[in-house]
Amino acid sequence: MRVAIALFEGFTVLDAVGPYQVFSGVPGVEVVLVGERVGPVLDHVGSARMVTEAAFAEVERAEVVVVPGGPGQVHHMDGGPVQEWVRAVDATSTWTASVCTGSLILAAAGLLRGRAATSHWLAVDQLGAWGASASPERVVFDGKYVSAAGVSAGIDMALELTARVWGPMVAQTVQLAIEYDPRPPFGAGSPTGAPAEVVELLRGHADAVLRGR
Amino acid sequence: MRVAIALFEGFTVLDAVGPYQVFSGVPGVEVVLVGERVGPVLDHVGSARMVTEAAFAEVERAEVVVVPGGPGQVHHMDGGPVQEWVRAVDATSTWTASVCTGSLILAAAGLLRGRAATSHWLAVDQLGAWGASASPERVVFDGKYVSAAGVSAGIDMALELTARVWGPMVAQTVQLAIEYDPRPPFGAGSPTGAPAEVVELLRGHADAVLRGR
Numbered sequence: 001m002r003v004a005i006a007l008f009e010g011f012t013v014l015d016a017v018g019p020y021q022v023f024s025g026v027p028g029v030e031v032v033l034v035g036e037r038v039g040p041v042l043d044h045v046g047s048a049r050m051v052t053e054a055a056f057a058e059v060e061r062a063e064v065v066v067v068p069g070g071p072g073q074v075h076h077m078d079g080g081p082v083q084e085w086v087r088a089v090d091a092t093s094t095w096t097a098s099v100c101t102g103s104l105i106l107a108a109a110g111l112l113r114g115r116a117a118t119s120h121w122l123a124v125d126q127l128g129a130w131g132a133s134a135s136p137e138r139v140v141f142d143g144k145y146v147s148a149a150g151v152s153a154g155i156d157m158a159l160e161l162t163a164r165v166w167g168p169m170v171a172q173t174v175q176l177a178i179e180y181d182p183r184p185p186f187g188a189g190s191p192t193g194a195p196a197e198v199v200e201l202l203r204g205h206a207d208a209v210l211r212g213r
Numbered sequence: 214m215r216v217a218i219a220l221f222e223g224f225t226v227l228d229a230v231g232p233y234q235v236f237s238g239v240p241g242v243e244v245v246l247v248g249e250r251v252g253p254v255l256d257h258v259g260s261a262r263m264v265t266e267a268a269f270a271e272v273e274r275a276e277v278v279v280v281p282g283g284p285g286q287v288h289h290m291d292g293g294p295v296q297e298w299v300r301a302v303d304a305t306s307t308w309t310a311s312v313c314t315g316s317l318i319l320a321a322a323g324l325l326r327g328r329a330a331t332s333h334w335l336a337v338d339q340l341g342a343w344g345a346s347a348s349p350e351r352v353v354f355d356g357k358y359v360s361a362a363g364v365s366a367g368i369d370m371a372l373e374l375t376a377r378v379w380g381p382m383v384a385q386t387v388q389l390a391i392e393y394d395p396r397p398p399f400g401a402g403s404p405t406g407a408p409a410e411v412v413e414l415l416r417g418h419a420d421a422v423l424r425g426r
Contacts, residue, residue: 014234014391017261019363021227024258031260040253040264045237047244048230051262052254100392121392138396150392151234152368162399172401172411178227179313179334179363181402182395183351185373188385198356198385 003031004062007041008080010072013048015099016156019066025174026166028182034059036081044071054080060094069100097146099154115142120150121191122206185210216244216274220254221295223285226261228312232279233369238377238387247272249294257284269298274305282313290321310359312367320345330354333363334404336421
């Protein structure tokens with residue numbers, strides 16, 4: 001079974017790597033990193049590059065499609081190769097998933113009309129512009145579409161999806177293999193749990209957070 | 214301030230990317246991915262490559278050093294360039310950190326003698342062979358040495374270290390930016406929380422899990 005994860009310049013590395021590490025631990029799954037062309041793709045920080053191993057044209061089918069987010073997402077809202085590939089491969093997929101602002105790309109491609117979805121907490125309200133129903137949940141399933149909230153939520157999403165596709169025992173085996181027993185030192189991972197001044201600081205810099213620095 | 218993260222063939226991507234995503238979100242921090250040579254480095258799954266942006270010889274100093282783990286770690290236990298670089302740059306660092314079996318490399322380099330440290334739950338008992346004291350904790354601080362348990366624990370470690378170095382407000386801001394409000398669908402992330410048959414399955418395949426497939 002093939003899982004295809006799309007990369008584009010300005011993506012957020014952890015958005016892609018969370019699901020990558022989960023799905024690549026499932027026996028029999030082949031994960032392919034795919035992009036407009038084969039080669040290194042720079043992340044939104046500008047300090048890391050991951051390599052796409054296949055071009056969009058080479059990956060016409062995938063059982064599971066994952067679209068990460070990141071500030072670079074803004075360059076894929078008005079058509080273009082990422083949207084075109086996502087729309088085409090979605091026609092073959094059993095599951096189409098997003099992490100963070102990747103859901104905005106799915107929405108702009110017309111795939112989330114009338115569906116519930118989530119995104120990074122600073123971006124989730126934008127989903128309505130494409131007819132999707134914005135949810136504050138961390139992981140949202142609606143039909144074959146699965147969306148995760150910001151960045152790190154892709155790990156939870158991938159484990160939930162693994163449980164649905166390959167069963168709870170496989171999901172738990174992967175979870176133990178990556179020792180995912182999270183112990184964040186603070187409860188600041190959501191806008192309701194973080195100190196008000198931290199929430200305000202990020203809201204004030206939402207453009208910088210979502211669109212790069 | 215510079216954070217240097219070492220990559221080597223057979224590393225586990227999330228080991229490196231968890232800390233990368235945290236530290237690269239701290240204002241004023243430059244994160245450099247470093248390896249024996251500049252270029253793509255294949256992960257232990259064999260499906261992803263990250264690019265080192267600098268060679269070991271180019272990075273003689275770093276305030277924070279991070280050594281990830283992964284099955285490829287076994288090739289760096291008897292000297293060689295990774296150990297040599299780690300030992301040299303450790304002499305300049307304020308903090309030297311590891312994720313997963315990266316602590317075994319630090320230990321083999323002689324840096325953890327008489328110190329408490331942790332590692333992937335399937336590997337933590339190996340630390341004693343190099344005079345380190347194996348801890349079952351998820352994140353262990355001992356002097357300037359910080360170790361994280363398996364794979365995903367690098368996120369928790371990096372947030373704790375960020376709080377110590379740059380303060381709790383900065384750590385919480387990064388945590389909210391990456392929306393790290395984990396909701397694992399199962400409690401299977403540790404050997405005490407996972408079903409016994411999942412623990413036994415992985416113990417039976419420990420070589421495969423730790424040494425690649």
